[in-house]
Amino acid sequence: DAGVIQSPRHEVTEMGQEVTLRCKPISGHDYLFWYRQTMMRGLELLIYFNNNVPIDDSGMPEDRFSAKMPNASFSTLKIQPSEPRDSAVYFCASSWGDRGYYEQYFGPGTRLTVT
Amino acid sequence: GDSVTQMEGPVTLSEEAFLTINCTYTATGYPSLFWYVQYPGEGLQLLLKATKADDKGSNKGFEATYRKETTSFHLEKGSVQVSDSAVYFCALSDPGNTDKLIFGTGTRLQVFP
Numbered sequence: 562d563a564g565v566i567q568s569p570r571h572e573v574t575e576m577g578q579e580v581t582l583r584c585k586p587i588s589g590h591d592y593l594f595w596y597r598q599t600m601m602r603g604l605e606l607l608i609y610f611n612n613n614v615p616i617d618d619s620g621m622p623e624d625r626f627s628a629k630m631p632n633a634s635f636s637t638l639k640i641q642p643s644e645p646r647d648s649a650v651y652f653c654a655s656s657w658g659d660r661g662y663y664e665q666y667f668g669p670g671t672r673l674t675v676t
Numbered sequence: 677g678d679s680v681t682q683m684e685g686p687v688t689l690s691e692e693a694f695l696t697i698n699c700t701y702t703a704t705g706y707p708s709l710f711w712y713v714q715y716p717g718e719g720l721q722l723l724l725k726a727t728k729a730d731d732k733g734s735n736k737g738f739e740a741t742y743r744k745e746t747t748s749f750h751l752e753k754g755s756v757q758v759s760d761s762a763v764y765f766c767a768l769s770d771p772g773n774t775d776k777l778i779f780g781t782g783t784r785l786q787v788f789p
Contacts, residue, residue: 565719592775603781604720604765611775652719656777663769664710665777667719 563587565668567653573674579641582671584653585634594665595628595638596652604652610636611658643675678703678770682780685763689756689787697751697783699740699766707768709733709742709749710777714763723751723764761787 566585574580586593594609608618613630621628625644630636640647650672654665683698701707708727712720724733729744738753749766766780 594776604779606776609776616775654720658771658775663771663775663777664708664722664725665720667712667721669719 565653565655565666567668567671569671570669571672573676574643575676576644577642579639580643580647580673580675582638582651582673584636584638584668586636586653586655587666588634590655590657590666591633592656592658592663593630593636594654594656595636596654597649598652598670599649607638645675648673648675678707678768678773678778680766680768680778680780682766682783685782685784687783687785689785691758691787691789692755695751695753695756695760695785697764697785699749699751699780701747701749701766701768703768703770703773705770705772707770709740710767710769711738711740711749711751712765712767714765714782716762720765756785756787758787758789761785
């Protein structure tokens with residue numbers, strides 16, 4: 562299996578621009594998670610989906626952030642407009658829920674820099 | 677609610693030293709426990725896991741034993757290498773309570789030659 566795939570790996574953009582991060586989960590997994598990691602705040606869960614349905618978006622910082630999962634093999638995290646404080650590494654992870662526990666597999670991350 | 681507490685870092689060791697990173701948890705059910713490792717510039721990778729009390733997870737020379745009586749899952753390695761320098765995250769899965777993983781804050785390990 563190819564693992565969780567994220568694109569782009571690096572993104573540099575100017576303040577005010579729209580940013581779209583993409584994730585392809587592992588085939589057969591029914592959960593998808595978006596995390597943000599910074600030095601100051603550590604690893605934060607932003608939102609997660611089960612069977613393509615958003616379950617908990619309480620970690621989404623504000624209305625500038627939105628996430629979608631149109632099908633089982635693709636999800637996007639969009640920031641519009643972007644701000645310098647959004648600079649972070651964004652991780653996508655997936656898991657499956659039929660094992661009695663939820664072991665997550667992480668992608669390599671997208672490093673976002675907003676100038 | 678469920679929570680995971682890890683020792684503060686960084687942990688600084690010389691090569692071949694013994695490593696312990698403490699992890700304790702609070703859970704309402706019967707959780708499974710995990711250690712994840714994040715090498716510089718990479719995503720988190722599962723290092724080892726234990727799904728019930730008294731289980732020992734092991735991988736790459738690392739070990740951790742699920743201790744229900746002390747609600748702990750401490751990570752140990754007998755002889756660390758420079759290549760073990762990374763951030764280590766303890767996590768729990770409590771399916772009866774949540775379908776998320778609950779992560780600790782992470783402990784940075786620095787190993788010097």
